[in-house]
Amino acid sequence: MSRTDEPTESDDQQQSSSAETDHPLEWDESPNNRKTAGERQAVSKREEKTDARKIVTGESKYTADYARNFPTLAEAAVLRSDIAHGYATEIDTSAAEGMDGVYAVITPDSEEVPDTTYTSAGQSYPEPSPWDLTVLRRKVRFVGDPIAAVAATDASTADKAIRAIDVTYEKLDAVFDTEAAMEPDAPQIHDADRVENSQPGADYERNIEAHTDGEIGDVDGAFEEAATRDDWIVTETEWETPYQSHCVPEPHTTIAHRDEDNRFHLITSTQVPYHTRRQLAHLFDVPIRDIRVSKPRIGAGFGSKQSMLIEPITMALMLAADRPVKLEATRREEFYAMRSRRPARVRLRSVVTKEGDIEALDMSAITNSGAYGPHGLTVTGSIATKPLPLYTHTPNIRFEMKAVHTNLPIGGAIRGYGAPQGHFALEGHMDEVADELGIDSLELRSRNLIGHGDLDTASGVTTNGEHVRRIRSCGIDDCIAAGKAAIGWDDIEQPDEDHLHRACGVALTAQKSGVAGDELGAAHIKMNEDGSFILQTGAVDIGPGADTAMAQIAAEVLGVEPADVLVQPSDTDVSPFDYGAYASSTTYVTGSAVKEAAEDARTQLFEFASRMLAEPAEVLEARDGAVYSEQTGESVLIEEIGYESIYGDELRAQVMGQASFSTDESPPPFGAQFADVTVNEETGEFEVHKLVFAVDCGVAINPDLAEGQVDGAMHMSYELATSAGLSFDEDGRPETLGFREYGMPTTADQPPLESILVETHEPTGPFGAKSVAEIPVNGVPPALSNAIRRAVGVRVNELPITAEKIRAQLDES
Known part of the structure; x- marks a missing residue:
């Protein structure tokens, strides 16, 4: 019997009148919202993408293409700190100002540069992220902090002028590891009285940006009971994930000018035009009505352009130069001075009966916010609130999180938004539990899995039960079945060579459709x-x-x-x-x-x-x-x-x-990621034969676009699994400054991909649709790690997965 079929206290709670009133299973959808495939005229059709x-x-015209509209346009460049921590005590701009073709040089002392604090996070108002940034900075906290900027006749002149600025630094000790940063004698990166931070648990003396926890049931009680029972097992694991770059084709680009009505007009590659408008009005103390933000075609964002990064500098330069200004980030800047997926260390403990019932999940995460705090609380919280609902029947769940500052680049929003870090830990942990129990990993999952009609309480573990969800559509079982068939789960044949071992791995995934109550x-x-x-x-x-x-x-x-x-x-x-x-x-x-x-x-x-x-x-x-x-x-x-x-x-x-x-609903899509891999036990080298992702995104409005989202996200997920990460020298200077050093998989490296759309009907969504864009980015790291574990019996729990790590584990086993 599946655990979800057994009568439990949790089920009784789900059936209570209060839960039914607040989160009813039945949804009053409009008569035309539910259509069969034959009745649909435009949705669910493979329409060609309009652009x-x-x-x-x-x-297509991107932001930079609009430069030709402004004959007097100046081009800009930014001088960034080359030390990880300290003060720019002197900024000598005289040589730059004297150069031919230079229209303006700005520093933190320039009258056009606001000293108002703000957050770069493009989120709802008031922003949940701390206001800890200024446009230009004398106190620098990582290699990449902007100190000065130049507007000139062309990019080459602007770059030469930047190099002519002489900065004298007072260096401070720096810290690059989150555990070290929390030590009492660690260098303090921020002063609490200079940051407006409404997040819980901030302790700037210990470099903690945010710290909170939440609990359902009695986790300690479950572990105490497990200590007295032979039929309950306790499993503990640790997991680590690195920085990941967005690798957007189009770098951050902004053009700022005044229009014929003397209003500020920014043409910019942003994912959040309205948030950017509001934040600029706050920074420059002008009415919102006097700012216009236009978004042309964007060459990908993946969350990188959810932050307002270069718009304030461009606007300040435009004021100083009194002419239109274009600022375009370099590829080097994209890798170290913009935003990245934040590294995370996740610990998991569980109590599971020998029959396979999960009695408790105890999860903790420490993430590296880097020098500033955009998205620190919300991303770190998502490490739990996005994957844990897969096993929402667990009666005892706890999550503790800390977002910690270091003198490294800034974490931000990126596709998946904390979920990849959490899924890597949770789905790897599930396989470890299954191995310890000696049962099939899919059997363990299915016994505890969320299902249609369930009340998902796990998604509210950090919010005192707010934003729990009734699951009105769930095709996870069909995703598992379709993925198993496509990957050949039951038909794997071993290679003839004794040192080669082949196996399939699986990871289940979940996500959200928007931010409940905040869209x-x-x-x-x-x-x-x-x-x-x-x-x-x-x-x-x-x-x-x-x-x-x-x-x-x-x-x-x-x-x-x-x-x-x-x-x-x-x-x-x-x-x-x-x-x-x-x-x-x-x-x-x-x-x-x-x-x-x-x-x-x-x-x-x-x-x-x-x-x-x-x-x-x-x-x-x-x-x-x-x-x-x-x-x-x-x-x-x-x-x-x-x-x-x-x-x-x-x-x-x-x-x-x-x-x-707007809505308080956020129905989760569900997915099943499968990986087929052969591992060479002599070298640790591995070959991924195929990646399959089956997804329940409700009704796909356009199947071609949905499948494209799955394929693209699987590629990004494969990158996180095998080649992501930024490296730094002992002084915090970035060593990853381009695609060559970063090692993003090319078409020659990418294994075959197969995406499968499993249709359900989400009654709260338009024509039954829910989200699809982010969920496939969660699955490859745990599925690949699980496949390698099944193939050669060793676990790689620190990304990226490399032949060297596999070989080292084999040597220790």
């Missing part, structure tokens, strides 16, 4: 006279095809082709408000707003069609570019309605729909 041809032909998406759609539509949202398409998906959702409601819905890029002067592209929220949150806005427009559409057909609106339906009467079968083309609505004799009104959407 695909423009991208491959080079016609807002809005949409506006208007009909042209030819029956086409203009759709405006504040959502930010950072490459995966969100604009295409939004067009499909609107088209499904309006009964037109997706090509008849033109989606406009995000612009804070024109677009409705949206929190931005992060937390896997766009399809679920913004897509819901688009659906409701389209429904609003359809109601108006039907009012005109009702007059034209002499039929009541209640019997009308929109499909195939027309509005039909279900009673008579008569129809009128939507194009005809368009002309009638604007030029008609009886009534003229433009059809315009709008809606805002």
